[in-house]
Amino acid sequence: MAGKQTAMAKLPNYPKLKVKFPSSGPAGIQLVESQHKLSFEAGDNIEVLCQDSGMRGCWFRCKILRVSEKRLKVQYDDILDCDGPQKLEEWIPSYRVANPDKLGTRCTGRLTVRPRPLEDSSDCSIEVGAAVDA
Numbered sequence: 001m002a003g004k005q006t007a008m009a010k011l012p013n014y015p016k017l018k019v020k021f022p023s024s025g026p027a028g029i030q031l032v033e034s035q036h037k038l039s040f041e042a043g044d045n046i047e048v049l050c051q052d053s054g055m056r057g058c059w060f061r062c063k064i065l066r067v068s069e070k071r072l073k074v075q076y077d078d079i080l081d082c083d084g085p086q087k088l089e090e091w092i093p094s095y096r097v098a099n100p101d102k103l104g105t106r107c108t109g110r111l112t113v114r115p116r117p118l119e120d121s122s123d124c125s126i127e128v129g130a131a132v133d134a
Contacts, residue, residue: 040064040072040094040113048074049098049112057101061116070094072113 040046047059066073071091079088096112118124126132 040067042067045116046072046074047114047116048076048092049110049114051099051112057106059114065089067094 042064044064045061046064047061050056050058050060060079061077062074063077064072065075070093072094073089073091075087075089077087080086081088092113094113098106098110098112100106100108
């Protein structure tokens, strides 16, 4: 092969990938399109990624109270409102790509909202190469 070649693939339920086959050295895979939109409804349990300094990278459990075209109104399970004894509620973007981390160790193009994992994960199987938080 002479020079660089690029292959594009759109896999079902996977982001768009760009695969580079250089004339020498290892091949590389790069995410070129953010993850597909997820469909959420009021009552769904989700997790929201915090982008604020001090808690950046933490996922918080919450429940969706309302859904609009571009935002979700959520109530956090474990965060209390500073103005009272009730749980914090706020509107968040329903589709937002997370900021990259300084070390580049996290999956690029990941969303700041994801479905909550099952409580009983004894049946859970994770595919090789899947992005996980641990």
